[in-house]
Amino acid sequence: MRTTRIRQRQPNHLFGVILLITLIALVSNISPFASIICKAGATNENVLDDDDFLAEILAEEARQEEEHARLEAEAREFEAMKARQASSPGGGMPGGNPKMGGNKMRGGGGASRSMPKGASGATFSKLEQELKKKEAENAAKRAAEEEEQDSKEAERIRLKREAAFEAELKKMNEEQRRAAQKQKAKDAKVVQRILKASKAGKHYAVLGIRNLEVQLGPYYIFNISIGPIVLFRVKTKEIKRVYRNLARTVHPDKNKDGSAEEAFHALESSAAILTDEKKRSDYDKKIIASRRRRNKYAIESVLGASQKVWSHTLSTFRVTKRILGPFSTPILVIGALII
Numbered sequence: 001m002r003t004t005r006i007r008q009r010q011p012n013h014l015f016g017v018i019l020l021i022t023l024i025a026l027v028s029n030i031s032p033f034a035s036i037i038c039k040a041g042a043t044n045e046n047v048l049d050d051d052d053f054l055a056e057i058l059a060e061e062a063r064q065e066e067e068h069a070r071l072e073a074e075a076r077e078f079e080a081m082k083a084r085q086a087s088s089p090g091g092g093m094p095g096g097n098p099k100m101g102g103n104k105m106r107g108g109g110g111a112s113r114s115m116p117k118g119a120s121g122a123t124f125s126k127l128e129q130e131l132k133k134k135e136a137e138n139a140a141k142r143a144a145e146e147e148e149q150d151s152k153e154a155e156r157i158r159l160k161r162e163a164a165f166e167a168e169l170k171k172m173n174e175e176q177r178r179a180a181q182k183q184k185a186k187d188a189k190v191v192q193r194i195l196k197a198s199k200a201g202k203h204y205a206v207l208g209i210r211n212l213e214v215q216l217g218p219y220y221i222f223n224i225s226i227g228p229i230v231l232f233r234v235k236t237k238e239i240k241r242v243y244r245n246l247a248r249t250v251h252p253d254k255n256k257d258g259s260a261e262e263a264f265h266a267l268e269s270s271a272a273i274l275t276d277e278k279k280r281s282d283y284d285k286k287i288i289a290s291r292r293r294r295n296k297y298a299i300e301s302v303l304g305a306s307q308k309v310w311s312h313t314l315s316t317f318r319v320t321k322r323i324l325g326p327f328s329t330p331i332l333v334i335g336a337l338i339i
Helices: 002-087 119-170 174-199 236-250 260-274 277-338
Strands: 104-106 112-114 214-216 219-221 224-226 229-231
Touching (some): 119 174, 119 260, 174 236, 174 260, 236 260
Antiparallel strands (some): 214 229, 219 224
């Protein structure tokens, strides 16, 4: 009986060993697949993170586009409101409180809300200030670009004219060359004077005219206005005569300087301003205002210096009187007589 039981247990141990070996083999084969699965999971997580980041960027761009569209809509509403105010009889909106887009401002999804009191005026004024600022910046930018293009074109023409003059010199003999160079030096002086005055905005100096015009008044006596009285005004006929004579000298066909064409255009511009009564009047007003500001500053400077000198003189007199005591008056009198 015992021998039979031992023989029956041996197959059970053999089956356990086989099962253990099989499990070890399975584990060793599965571990590479497990690492691959883990890596795939990490990659999927990274892809998901990248997708989230891209979604945030797209959402931010959408918000910016929505904000830009909102500002453009407000600007259009502002222009429409200004047009309505200009066309209304009382110069304002009916009801006393202007609103954007009627009585309510429409938002997304069909929802609407009324503008708070005073918010529309502040928004419109802010938009108007921003629009004016942008217009001023664009105008300054365009003016700078035009000035740069004009300067480049003038430099190109100058170089071309200089090269043509040098080519002409090579065809001349020595005496003709010296005469041409001497004449060019004279032409260059006239051209440089005109360009310098033109850049400073002095139209009278461009034509070589001394502007001694003086304006007196207006004066008010018993609510009666007298003036303004203008003295030493240069006549328009004289300006035209000076322009014709100077134009013959500066004309590019006669003047050999490289910048003669630029100077000729500057001369034409100044003559056009001074021969037009309205433009000349506006220009003269600017000159008079500038002179008054300059004279006012000079008078204030002289008065300030005089006050400082007087205060220092008084302080010196007081100190001298304290030091000399009773002898201060005769010593000062003798010093004044000596001086």
